[in-house]
Amino acid sequence: MIRKFLQDRRGSYAILTVAAMVPIMGALALAIDYSEMSRQREITRNALDAAGIATARRIIEGATDDQLKIYANDFFKANLGPVKPSNTTLTVTLPNSISGGGTLKLEANLKYDPYFVPVAAALLGKGSGSNQMDFAVRSEVRLKNTLEVALVLDNSGSMSENGSGTGQKRIDLLKSASKQLVETLAAQAAQMKQIDKPVQFGLVPFSASVNVGPKNDDEPWMDLDGRSPVHHENFDWSQMTAANAPSIGNRYAELSGGIWRKRGAGWGDTMDMPLTRFSLYQDMTVQSDRERVEGSRHYVCYKKKKNSDKCESGAYEYDYTYTYSQFSSWQGCVEARPAPYNNNDAPAVTTNPATLFVPMFAPDEARHLWRLDIDGDGDIDDNSSDLNSDSFGYSNSWWADWDNSTAGVRQRDMRKYFRIKPYGSASPGSGDGPSAGCSTNPITPLIDVSKSEGKEEIKTAIDAMAPTGNTNVPEGTAWGWRVVSSVAPFTEGRADGEKGNDKVVIVLTDGANTYGDLGSTDDAGNKSTYAAYGYAGKGYDGGSTSRIFMDTSSSVGKSTYTGDNYQAAMDEHMQKVCANAKGPNARKVTGEGNDNVIVMTVSLDLSESYSDEKKAIAALKNCASYSRSTVGKKLYWNATGANLMQVFKEIADELSNLRIVS
Template sequence: MMMVVATIPILGGIALAVDYAELSRQRQLTLNALDAASVATAAHIVSGVVSAADPAAYDLEIKKYAQDFFEANLGRVKPANAPLTVRLPNNDAGGGTLKLSAELTYEPYFLPAFTKLIGRPSEENTVDVTAHSEVRLKNTLEVALVLDNSGSMAQYGTGTGQQRIALLKAAAKQLIETMANQAAMMKQVPKPVQFGLVPFSASVNIAPANDDQPWMDTLGISPVHHENFDWSKMTPANPNYNPNKYAEKVGDVWYKRGADWGDTRDQPLTRFSLYADIIAETDREAIPNTSRRVCKRFRDGACKEYTTEPEYEYTVSQYTSWQGCVEARPAPYNNNDADATSSNPATLFVPMFAPDEARHLWRDLNNDNIPDLDDANYGYGNNWWADWTDTDAASRQSDMRKYFRVKPYGAPAAASGDGPNSSCTTNAITPLHDVTTLEGKKVILDAIDAMTPTGNTNVPEGTAWGWRVVSHKAPFTEGRPEIEMGNDKVIIVLTDGANTYGDYTYTDPAGNQSTYAAYGYTGKGYNGTGTTRMYMDTNVSKSTYTNTNYQAAMDEQLQMVCANAKAPDQGNVIVVTVSLDLSTSVASEKKAIDALTNCASDSRFKKNDDGTPKKLYYNATGSNLAEKFKEIADELSNLRIVS
């Protein structure tokens, strides 16, 4: 009897040991399957392979993927004994935590017999174990700093003794340092935080090295490419054309024809070719034993005294090169991220070329010191070449023959800033760089330090290029694909003034209606229409050419580009806006504040008192700009931290 009594606990211990070992094994198999399914499902979500367009279908697809992967790795555990629960991340823009859990029900081998032997209820013949696995999806950032470099940024910031541009540089660099330090902890994620820089004023510079890219209009086929050019004076239809150097249009392309074009014969006539073909005499060397008669003193329309001097041999050079600025694409492409393709020429980017405006910069055409051209002055600002003939202002400006006249040695120099690159005043865009590396951070910080204030203010063009910088498509391809979840694309736009586009307050016989900048001349209708590009798709008066109307049109353009950039089916970009030293008591500045406020995205984390999301708009002064940028850093940090 004593042996029987003693045997019961011994057998029970053996049964428990065997069952416990098997329970531990099944629990470990379940945990391994959970971990494998978590990692695989997280990678599946981040890849963007499954479309989130239909949320219900998306959830079912992801959960089925997790279930299939989990069951495939359970081994000897019956799927029916380990039902899976999948909790998907609740961050619609990506990131968040994926949670998987399984309720393992273990059916012991020996425990049922043992419990029956000792008279225990059969309901206690199973063991339930809960297993969990969590994976924090990556949440990376791509940020474009779209910063005002207009002339007013040279003014002192309110409440400080520093220029606004200096305050902006310090605040922007501190933002980058903060985000770089945080991102350095995410060593398992490549390029966790990237920054790019878009300095803007009247236009945006995309870098001259891009002159041969397929998204540039290298053939001159865009509807805006020849907007200010009149090639008809160089065609056989004009009696004064040169049969050995003329222009011929074939389809949408103008070509060089005739032997006098030399090596470039039969190539397209474009803005790029103009930059290459405009030549100036830059040096000279006297030819020994030669002489020529030149005017020494010219007065009252006649030469009063002649002298002789040697004949010269001249060195000629290209006058200037394209500095990298582009015009705004015609609507709707100025406000979106549509692919630039030759199959749709309006989508191509056109290099800026500011025409030489009416007036002769030099008047002597044959180096004899006697003027051959008149001294008519039309008051235009961008006078950098000699017009072809003494005609009306509009013809003087558009006649293309003048650009193939060589500028004489010793001719007057154009005023500072004048030339075909007029209104191209900013440094080139700096594409996205990984600021967690010393090299990448240095590139961005150096670019910020190099910013210089000058020119007018064109916020919509700056914003559009900010979007293109964080986009994964050309022209800038450093951004992650939009379908890749766990990544936030952000544009931070700062300006210290209202949108401005110089109007004319004096006689304008050429009909330009404005100074030349990214929208060209506002007096030129788009593609044969009567509407300038700036006014396209807006509700402003199409026949009013004033600064007030220009601001209204550009404010509307800003709303369009912001709406498109923020749209989930387009850019899905977070837009942060900052005004610097603007006041609601000044009408134009109040309009600028309203435009920036409407442009901004809603915060995902901060609420107003009524429970609505706060706008990511910050009204800064010179004295608190650094504080506002710290608030922006907090917002960006929240995008990456999941509780």
């Protein structure tokens, strides 16, 4: 059979072969075209993915929509290689959200011109033409949202109490919960290799005031020349005249161009420089040590015999050489700016002195402190006037008064600060002195916790917190906002409104807002202890309303100097700073919107059974933002000592929901 087939010469096999060649060649043509089409499709897909990642970076950098589309198209076409750019079209769909991440969508359409398909189609009797093939490639990039978080944590004295349901101090419970929050977000940040500083944390410990750091004493946002209306609020330079200069070491003060300046040769190298709180810290001098002069022993008669030149009592004394040093230095705390600047992040500029930040300087309150009896004879011998021993009931008396006068005059008279504190004289009590009211550690600015050194730095700062002082939540919240803001004083934050970035302020307190109420003992008219708002009894810029009452409603008495009224005023300040931070387009219960700053609040061991704590809870709840992931949910937690760690885990979950991780 096979032999017959091979010997057959009638042409049937050739005909069959020719007939078979058409589909065989067509299949081969299709295979070649399909292979090339697949190759071009893969090249297009790679170019699309590369364009997506590159464009996502530009979104984070803050490029405009038009810039992004042009950039994506150029980047895509530059990476097409052998694929003709003219055969492609790119559609870019940008994220809808102006902040908080989103999805970037890119779609490329490619028209492929086959090599053999038209010929194959002609052979198959399908006509001629280009028979162009179209296909589409899609790519989506879910933006890796970045986070900037300021931990605004209560360091007031009550944080030393045990947390409910535990045997641990509240401050220790807070340290553990806060460090766990940092660890959780840092672990997520470490996975985001393609973004710089994916998660940053800052820390704002607060009590009666906030410490911005003593190293900032020469920053332009500080009131370096004493221009602010707040700066000389408790100072009276009027007695430091040229006529009185001899009694003040040939020094006097002169107001020139709105600035008090040093005049007189007694100032030495600092003559003509501004008189400020900073200069006061530098100029207050103390005899810090003394050394006996050898061979100076001499007899001093303390009391003569009656009607005689003979000495009834005396002693041998010595001459001494003294070492002089600076008495104190600025510890870093600042006063609250006058309204409305206390509740916003407006830049500090010298053209508007009220915006400048003024260093805290607690005035020496009335009482002649030193009254030093060096020789033990009962006579005051401290190289200063022998004033009476009136105490006036004030606690922060740390320098000698100038002369016998009323408590208010004694407190304001600036001449006293240029005396030299004698060796062996009494020192201020614990917490007293010019830095009274400044009890917290400095702010830790935003730092990248995706890096181990950054994570450890913020955790170390958390561990260093120590409880003391009163509670000023609005001032702490304002500084939390300034930490995540992109403008000075702290500029580590990304630009406000930058796409793909969320700014978050987490506020925790264990008590109501408090300001020291002096009660009935107040001869100087201070009306309060000294803290971030100064004295509640001192009107701002010569007016009758003090800063703590500025920009408050009619429900807050402007001359009612009680603890309850101070709390009411500070609660209103808190609502203003929170509303300003969240912005006019803040997310509502059921509506859309995006907070400029997301505010999360936590009350610790507070109960609505007590009126002041009930008010504090309401203030914290009103202050909080609404959740983006759960409609109608306020980002407020009422924690106890026992469940604080769990609350911070929930906060970590909420922060994780803000970030989009593909």
